[in-house]
Amino acid sequence: MARIEINKLTKEFGSLTALDDVSLRLEKGQIVGLLGPNGSGKTTLIKILNGLLTPTAGTVKINDMEPGVGTKKIVAYLPDRNALPDYMTTDQLMGLYADFFEDFNAAKAAAMIDDLGIDRKQTMKKMSKGTKEKLQLCLVMAREAQVYLLDEPIGGVDPATRDYILRTIISNYNEDAVVIISTHLISDIESVLDDVIFLKEGRVVLHDTADNLREEKGESVDQLFREVFKC
């Protein structure tokens, strides 16, 4: 059984088709790059996997369950914008995560938060945009989940932090989990990816391993992306 199985998934918003007949199977033990330009359907797909949106047609299964209460226990989700109460301090947010998620590893979160120099007593409201993003990522990655859905995890942070985040993803690598990273900053993450999915106008135009693509096309995933999505 695949960890994630998506079958003929379509999502429409009125007359707009955000996802168009998407079918994917993702096995455990993989780090998957969900790549596509703005408006290609990346966030919509992630939100459906997380149960925040419902499909117009087709099915989505995580561990053979439809997204819902059962899957939220095993899915760690980093949204593309802040979804946490920003009047809370770092310590309080860690408490919140510990209350909500059985699989939250507080010691791991604390270690990451200290590594990145995030003030434990500071409220989120007073943090810079980048620090907010770092904190959310620490909380999400500190869960011992089976699926990680990371929507643009490296968009707003400096290059040194970006390296730290990628190292965190590698060191947290777990044979039982699947990590899905949506981004358009491909060159930064391509060495970390097993599989690459290109989304274009709501359709999967390519799904292969990163190394196969490099071998067959003789270019980096980033170069290939620039070709496929040339404006």
Added chain:
Amino acid sequence: MEWNFKNGIPIYTQIIDEMTMRIASGSYEPGEKLQSVRDLALDAGVNPNTMQRALAELERRGLVYSERTSGRFVTNDKGILDSLHEELAVRYFEELEDKLRKIGMTGEEITGAVNKWLADIK
């Protein structure tokens, strides 16, 4: 140690090449224990599956071996290391020859240039 990856070549083959060089040059010593797959992956900034695939290939080529409980080691086999040096020498000579041919030198001229070079460095 720094790892730099080029575009357009699978990362696992680049890891194989880099580790082969490290073994050949002695920066990984014969018999040395290698770091765990995860630590090597972290060090190189690559996916652990990719590192695993590269190590499996190095093992197949006899450059590293694993011991079931204690980890992975660089080979101690002098024969393997010697033939690795020979292989690398051939590869570098090929590259050199290729470049010299591109600038229009004949086989004879190349031999002459190589002999002169060797005489000079003695």
